[in-house]
Amino acid sequence: MTPSAPPARRFPIAALVLIAAALAADGAVSLWMARTSHHWLPVQASAAAPYVDDLFALETGIGSFIFLGCFAVMLWTLLFNRAPKYDMEDGDPIEGNLKLEITWTIIPLVIVMLIAIHAIRVSNTLATIGPKERVLGGEQALQVAEGATATGAAPAAADYGPIEVIARQWSWEFVYPDGTRSGELHLPVDRRVRFKLISMDVLHGFYVPAFRLKQDLIPGSVIDYSLVPTREGRYRLRDSMFSGGYFSTNQTDVVVESAGTFERWLADAARAPLQESPNAALQLWQARLAKGDKGWATVPPAPPPLVNVIHDPTAPHEG
Amino acid sequence: MATSVPFDPRVLKAPHPVPGAPDNWKRFFSFNTDAKVIGIQYMAVALLFLLVGGLLAMIMRGELITPPADLVDPTVYNGLYTMHGTVMLFLFLFPILNGFNNLLIPPMIGAPDMAFPRLNALAFWLFPLFGIILMASFFVPGGPSGSGWWAYPPVSTQNPLGHFINGQFLWILAVALSGVSSILGAINFITTILRMRAPGMGYFRLPIFCWTALAAQTIQLIGLPVLTGGAVMLLFDLSFGTSFFRPEGGGDPMLYQHFFWFYSHPAVYVMVLPVFGIFSELFPVYARKPLFGYKVVAIASFGITFLSLIVWVHHMFYSGTPQWMRNLFMVTTMLIAVPTGIKVFAWLGTLWRGRIRLSTPMLFCLGGLFNFIFAGITGIMLATVPVDIHVGNTYFVVGHFHYVIFCTITFGVFAGIYHWFPKFTGRMYYEGLGKLHFVLTFIGSTLNFLPMHWAGLMGMPRRVASYDPEFALANVLASLGAFLLGVATIPFILNIVSSWARGPKAGPNPWSAIGLEWLLPSPPPAENFEDDVPTVISGPYGYGLGQPLVEHQERYVARAKEA
Numbered sequence: 001m002t003p004s005a006p007p008a009r010r011f012p013i014a015a016l017v018l019i020a021a022a023l024a025a026d027g028a029v030s031l032w033m034a035r036t037s038h039h040w041l042p043v044q045a046s047a048a049a050p051y052v053d054d055l056f057a058l059e060t061g062i063g064s065f066i067f068l069g070c071f072a073v074m075l076w077t078l079l080f081n082r083a084p085k086y087d088m089e090d091g092d093p094i095e096g097n098l099k100l101e102i103t104w105t106i107i108p109l110v111i112v113m114l115i116a117i118h119a120i121r122v123s124n125t126l127a128t129i130g131p132k133e134r135v136l137g138g139e140q141a142l143q144v145a146e147g148a149t150a151t152g153a154a155p156a157a158a159d160y161g162p163i164e165v166i167a168r169q170w171s172w173e174f175v176y177p178d179g180t181r182s183g184e185l186h187l188p189v190d191r192r193v194r195f196k197l198i199s200m201d202v203l204h205g206f207y208v209p210a211f212r213l214k215q216d217l218i219p220g221s222v223i224d225y226s227l228v229p230t231r232e233g234r235y236r237l238r239d240s241m242f243s244g245g246y247f248s249t250n251q252t253d254v255v256v257e258s259a260g261t262f263e264r265w266l267a268d269a270a271r272a273p274l275q276e277s278p279n280a281a282l283q284l285w286q287a288r289l290a291k292g293d294k295g296w297a298t299v300p301p302a303p304p305p306l307v308n309v310i311h312d313p314t315a316p317h318e319g
Numbered sequence: 320m321a322t323s324v325p326f327d328p329r330v331l332k333a334p335h336p337v338p339g340a341p342d343n344w345k346r347f348f349s350f351n352t353d354a355k356v357i358g359i360q361y362m363a364v365a366l367l368f369l370l371v372g373g374l375l376a377m378i379m380r381g382e383l384i385t386p387p388a389d390l391v392d393p394t395v396y397n398g399l400y401t402m403h404g405t406v407m408l409f410l411f412l413f414p415i416l417n418g419f420n421n422l423l424i425p426p427m428i429g430a431p432d433m434a435f436p437r438l439n440a441l442a443f444w445l446f447p448l449f450g451i452i453l454m455a456s457f458f459v460p461g462g463p464s465g466s467g468w469w470a471y472p473p474v475s476t477q478n479p480l481g482h483f484i485n486g487q488f489l490w491i492l493a494v495a496l497s498g499v500s501s502i503l504g505a506i507n508f509i510t511t512i513l514r515m516r517a518p519g520m521g522y523f524r525l526p527i528f529c530w531t532a533l534a535a536q537t538i539q540l541i542g543l544p545v546l547t548g549g550a551v552m553l554l555f556d557l558s559f560g561t562s563f564f565r566p567e568g569g570g571d572p573m574l575y576q577h578f579f580w581f582y583s584h585p586a587v588y589v590m591v592l593p594v595f596g597i598f599s600e601l602f603p604v605y606a607r608k609p610l611f612g613y614k615v616v617a618i619a620s621f622g623i624t625f626l627s628l629i630v631w632v633h634h635m636f637y638s639g640t641p642q643w644m645r646n647l648f649m650v651t652t653m654l655i656a657v658p659t660g661i662k663v664f665a666w667l668g669t670l671w672r673g674r675i676r677l678s679t680p681m682l683f684c685l686g687g688l689f690n691f692i693f694a695g696i697t698g699i700m701l702a703t704v705p706v707d708i709h710v711g712n713t714y715f716v717v718g719h720f721h722y723v724i725f726c727t728i729t730f731g732v733f734a735g736i737y738h739w740f741p742k743f744t745g746r747m748y749y750e751g752l753g754k755l756h757f758v759l760t761f762i763g764s765t766l767n768f769l770p771m772h773w774a775g776l777m778g779m780p781r782r783v784a785s786y787d788p789e790f791a792l793a794n795v796l797a798s799l800g801a802f803l804l805g806v807a808t809i810p811f812i813l814n815i816v817s818s819w820a821r822g823p824k825a826g827p828n829p830w831s832a833i834g835l836e837w838l839l840p841s842p843p844p845a846e847n848f849e850d851d852v853p854t855v856i857s858g859p860y861g862y863g864l865g866q867p868l869v870e871h872q873e874r875y876v877a878r879a880k881e882a
């Protein structure tokens with residue numbers, strides 16, 4: 001030890017100013033990070049999205065503050081507490097500091113609990129914007145699923161729907177209340193839409209990044225699901241729960257339209273003849289068979305659903 | 320005995336290799352009951368599997384460097400990512416940490432060996448057995464399991480070819496055997512720490528590595544039976560037509576998820592706790608200061624153990640989980656930040672006003688700590704239900720857990736290997752190669768895993784063999800990082816192999832570290848202190864305090880030097 005600085009005695013104003021300046025700088029950078037965090041996310045296209053993004057921004061801000069604070073301490077020690085070469089002395093034999101230890105137990109506890117309380121509030125708000133319910137019961141629910149693929153159910157009053165979302169290995173099919181079927185999902189903007197999420201084989205995930213929403217489809221259950229699209233446009237709908245062989249091809253688009261456009265689309269669609277939607281999994285599977293079926297085991301793709309409106313894989317999407 | 324080098328008779332008796340001593344390398348290939356031999360066996364085989372898992376990862380990153388699935392068939396990709404995860408967890412991390420347990424626990428507590436040496440050897444030899452079973456699954460018709468390391472039914476029970484012996488079958492068998500091996504190990508480690516400590520070594524004089532080993536192995540004993548139960552039911556569904564998880568027969572696929580995560584969430588803590596132990600051992604040595612708040616750090620380990628057992632549903636927020644359950648498990652998950660925070664701040668407190676030496680082990684510790692703070696923050700984000708609903712099952716998660724499993728745990732493993740290398744081989748490693756290894760690993764892992772967070776935020780699902788072009792940039796960066804990590808293993812292997820063969824001789828305590836293991840010769844004799852076990856008279860991290868660790872310390876120091 002250099003004998004010149006007995007540190008515990010004097011806690012000079014210079015040190016306080018330095019710490020205050022560092023905290024201020026840390027706060028400023030963290031605020032900037034929180035604001036910037038919105039740019040790391042896709043466009044906001046559902047009523048849930050702003051809530052999710054704000055929560056994420058809040059956590060980015062707090063997280064940045066803590067991360068930078070810790071990093072600053074590490075950097076300080078690396079710059080000013082390095083042992084010179086061949087110096088075999090020991091450092092200050094500080095074994096601990098009870099007050100400090102209590103402080104850094106309580107402060108994180110308070111921070112995470114405040115985040116948790118806030119997140120529960122947001123989570124409950126989201127649950128009222130788009131409630132969901134799992135209809136349980138193996139065989140019964142399967143029968144519901146079988147029935148649902150045949151005919152649509154009656155729509156509720158103010159909401160639109162229910163639209164049946166049917167996932168297979170590896171395709172998406174959407175059945176509207178009037179019985180119209182499509183390979184891409186069309187939704188009216190600014191209106192709550194209800195869904196029945198049905199899987200015909202394995203677990204799938206209904207995931208629209210622009211909506212910030214994701215819900216697994218569970219074979220043997222029907223999940224009542226709802227959401228409110230708030231921005232017109234074409235967005236990706238991806239299978240988010242691994243579903244075997246050609247999982248990554250299992251994506252389609254959600255098209256959010258004004259009420260009028262949506263009504264016209266639905267009316268046109270109802271008159272269109274049923275046809276096979278393009279299916280990337282099937283194309284890959286057939287290519288594989290043509291090349292002598294090399295590769296590892298997979299179940300073959302389910303036959304592509306017959307729909308009134310197919311999914312156009314070349315149409316550009318926004319998020 | 321052709322060599323004229325005089326060896327201490329105890330060292331010659333040692334069933335572990337002493338460089339230059341005749342013939343004792345053969346003991347590594349035998350059913351040896353010496354914990355130090357078993358420890359090195361674990362580590363060597365685990366590092367071999369690190370290369371296998373890394374190779375699989377590099378093929379995956381080769382596939383993902385471009386958006387379409389063009390390098391390998393998507394089904395092959397599924398097998399690769401499944402096996403990458405399985406190999407890295409069950410054949411690299413668990414075994415290598417058991418290697419540390421075997422090498423470190425007996426010398427650290429002054430015990431001659433493990434409590435049950437034969438059980439110990441049995442637990443080890445199961446490891447190559449299930450390793451071979453898992454590797455064999457590459458060669459059965461249909462290829463290895465391709466349902467991910469979660470093996471969620473119904474995908475995992477689809478059995479497309481209908482053979483009885485298939486990749487998934489062998490996978491379940493290997494995982495179940497790994498569970499058996501881990502339970503045997505856990506019984507051994509816990510008993511050893513509880514019953515075989517040196518005189519005077521009360522619980523609050525126990526090195527933190529032993530505390531964390533105790534905390535981690537407790538999780539193994541509680542959690543593994545649940546996983547094994549789930550695996551057995553899955554095997555029955557797959558092979559014997561039962562329907563525990565199959566909706567057609569009245570089963571529920573969600574049930575499996577509860578079984579699986581009840582163990583597999585805490586499993587992360589089984590891996591990270593010993594690394595917290597390594598950090599807690601190494602920071603005091605290389606900062607030349609006592610561990611800040613030793614007792615609180617020790618107790619926090621069990622806080623983590625307890626909390627880790629009640630958070631598993633955070634992996635199922637977007638499944639069929641009701642709202643109340645989501646909220647409850649969000650709170651418990653966030654609480655883990657408190658005991659982990661205590662540890663992080665304690666390490667920072669240990670660095671503060673220290674006299675820091677940037678040797679290779681210290682660099683890996685500092686890098687690991689830096690990465691872990693980042694991983695902790697993204698962990699809180701993932702615990703937040705509304706955020707998880709968006710980023711769950713995307714590359715954000717992949718980025719997060721690689722920051723934990725590679726950038727923290729594996730960094731800690733490297734730190735531990737370099738730090739205790741001289742102790743158990745009697746040779747010094749080359750500092751230059753070690754630093755090169757660190758720099759390449761740090762740059763490679765940042766490049767590999769940081770952009771994944773961004774891809775996930777933008778909505779790229781995990782486990783995909785192909786993806787939309789908007790994710791291309793993040794994936795190119797990640798792939799370059801992965802290849803750099805491949806390169807980074809070259810200086811590592813070179814260093815370990817050449818140092819062990821002809822590195823400069825290491826003294827008993829090259830780092831001037833405090834600890835019973837450093838009072839032994841390098842490498843320690845077969846029975847460590849044999850009948851002359853020292854009496855511990857002070858805490859484990861007395862840097863700068865000027866107190867001896869044990870009674871008659873000079874005698875032990877002198878004897879270790881003579882050896």
Ligand SMILES: [Cu+2]
Pocket residue numbers: 583584585630631633634
């Ligand atoms: Cu978890």
